[in-house]
Amino acid sequence: MNLERIKYQTCPYDQEEGILVTDLEEVIPETDNDGNLQYYCPTCSNTFVYCDCDTSYRR
Numbered sequence: 001m002n003l004e005r006i007k008y009q010t011c012p013y014d015q016e017e018g019i020l021v022t023d024l025e026e027v028i029p030e031t032d033n034d035g036n037l038q039y040y041c042p043t044c045s046n047t048f049v050y051c052d053c054d055t056s057y058r059r
């Protein structure tokens with residue numbers, strides 16, 4: 001898994017940059033029960049989930 005590609009996502013609350021939540025060694029991303037990646041926004045201190053089911057890749 002290439003963490004650099006998925007490391008940042010736009011925060012849905014304030015459109016700032018959210019950072020991927022990983023373990024302490026930044027190797028394994030944290031996920032919720034559905035396997036979605038977790039992001040933390042340092043601007044508004046919210047965590048949010050990114051789901052790639054709603055992207056332009058949808059066919």
Ligand SMILES: [Zn+2]
Binds near residue numbers: 013043045
């Ligand atoms: Zn935010």
